[in-house]
Amino acid sequence: MVSARARGGPAHARRWPWWALAALLLLVAALVALRQPLAERLLPSTRIDRLLAEGGQALAQGRLDQADGQGARQKFEAALALDSDRGEARAGLAKVGQAALVQARGAIDAGDATAAARWLALAGDLQVPRAQWQAEHDRLQRMEAAAIDLEGLRAAAAARLGDGDPEAALPLYAQVLALQPGDVAALEGREDALALLLERVHGALRTQDLAAAARWLGQVRGYDPGHVDLPAAQAQVAQALEAQRQLARRHLRQGRLERAAAAFAALGSIAADDPDVADGIRATAAALASRARQLSAEFRFDAAERDLAHARELAPDLAAVRDATRAIARDRAMARRRLMQQGAPAQAPRAALQAFDAAMAQRHWITPPGTSAYDQLRRAQAAAPVDPAVLAAAARLRDAVQGCVEVALRGNRLRQAQDCHDAWQALAPADPAQVEARQRLAQRWLAVGEERLRAGELEVAAQALRAVRRLEPDAPGVAEFSVQLERARSSPRPP
Incomplete structure (x- = not known):
């Protein structure tokens, strides 16, 4: 008798676990689903043949170019990307180009200029023979010209030019030349309009209106990049822009920030891509x-907000601008807290302010020490730094010492101007007007030093040099004067 194990068959099959059968079924399903991708991966020519067949079908159905990738052009280009040596793909693209040319011809016959232009663009992309493409392109231009009153366009352009408005005339001439590139009247009119624009460029340069000069120069370049006078005009504009960059940088170095901001803002509207301009901004x-x-920090919030507004206009995303915004908000909050702690203005340091008024009346701004207006103000500020009366007193003294510097400079009283400037610096170290006054004072000291050096008064000249170096160590002429002074000191003196 033969056992079930010896016979095999159903008894053995029944002993297979259920998960093994499930895995077998999944493997069979995966092989069925992936048979085509696997075949294409193992045999690339299979995929290329499929793309070529799909491209031929799309071409036969008139689907020449489709954004969804199902057009004949897209299929043949995909096949060509997989194998650049396959001649069938190149031949397919050539057929698509010819089909696009046929479509353009039909659109022109039907008077559909928009469709004709679209089909001609496709034919041009696929590099149909130039002569065939040009013939249909010329037909399209003649059709468009017939639908447009070219004579009226020429007359309108000439009228705008006669009115002295080349910017209005040039687009009209461009329309005529787009339809009839060889139109002599339009070419001559465009030349006259461009010449008038170039004259405006030169005029704008003479008045330092660089924005207008750059704009008109860009229009000339756009209408005729090969204009004979364009290189010279471009060189002049570039030279003017460089001079403006140097001026803006000089304003920045000398602390004239409002002028630097205005100069760099103007440059930014003209040459925003220039890295030097971007760095300067x-x-x-x-x-x-x-x-x-x-x-x-000095509680001069109106002036602080003005500077911050200028900074935001130049570079709103700059970290320093964001930090300053937060700092000013903190200072305002602190000022409010201090003012609340101080109480009413009647509690302000009246004695110090009265003494301040007396010193101001006697013009004792910084001397004598201890009783000067400056010292009295410091006492009032120590007691109530944000009291309105104290802030008003600080503004009065600041105006007074600023005026003192000006009056002393006009009278050539340099020591007095120096003392008033020092008080001004102590009162308002961030005052932008100080920069120019400091430079003027340094130049006056330098002139005095040179004069005393020529007179042989070396010690007075040395004192002047020390004053200049304290004000402006890098002032123009300081290095040369220092060398001259040292040479004079080292040279033997006559007996």
Whole structure:
């Protein structure tokens, strides 16, 4: 008798676990689903043949170019990307180009200029023979010209030019030349309009209106990049822009931040891609933000907000600008807290303010020490730094010492101007007007030093040099004067 194990068959099959049968079924399903991708991966030619067949079908159905990738052009280009040596793909693209040319011809016959232009663009992309494409392109231009009153366009352009408005005339001439590139009247009119624009460029350069000069130059370049006078005009505009960059940088170095901001803002509207201009804009914004923080620390919030607004206009995303915004907000909150702690203005240090008024009446701004207006103000500020009366007193003294500097400079009283400037610096270290006054004072000291050096008064000349170096160590002429002074000191003196 033969056992079930010896016979095999159903008894053995029944002993297979259920999960093994499930895994077998999944494997069979995966092989069925993936048979085509696997075949294409193992045999790339299979995929290429499929793309070629799909491209031929799309071409036969008139689906030449489709954004969803199902057009004949897309299929043949995909096949060509997989194998650039397959001639069938290139031949397919050539057929698509010819079919597009046929479509363009039919659209022109039907008077559909929009469709014709679209089909011609496709034929041009697929590099149909130039002569065939040009013939249909010329037909399209003649059709468009017939539908447009070219004579009226020429007359309108000439009228605008006669009125002295080349910017209005040039687009009209461009329309005529787009339809009839060889139109002599339009070419001559465009030349006259461009010449008039170039004259405006030169006029704008003479008045330092660089924005207008750059705009008109760009129009000339757009209408005729090969204009014979364009290179010279471009060189002049570039030279003017460089001069403006140097001026803006000089304003920034000398602390004239408002002027630097205006100059760099103008440059930014003309040459925003210039890295030097971008660096200058950021540096000016950072300097304005820094000064705004200093002004805010002195509780001069109106001036601080003005500087901050200029900085935001230049570089709103600069970290220094964001930091200054937060710092000013903190200072305002602190000022409010202090004012509340001080109580009413009647509690302000009246004695110090009265003494301040007396010193101001006697013009004792910084001397004598201890009883000067400056010292009395410091006492009042120590007691009530944000009291309105104290702030008003600080503004009065600041105006007084600023005026003192001006009056002393006009009278050539340099020591008095120096003392008033020192008080001004102590009162308002961030005041932008100080920069120019400091430079003027340094130049006056330098002139005195040179004069005393020529007179042989070496010690007075040395004192003047020390004053200049304290004010402006890098002032123009300081290095040369120092060398001259040292040479005079080292040279033997006559008996």
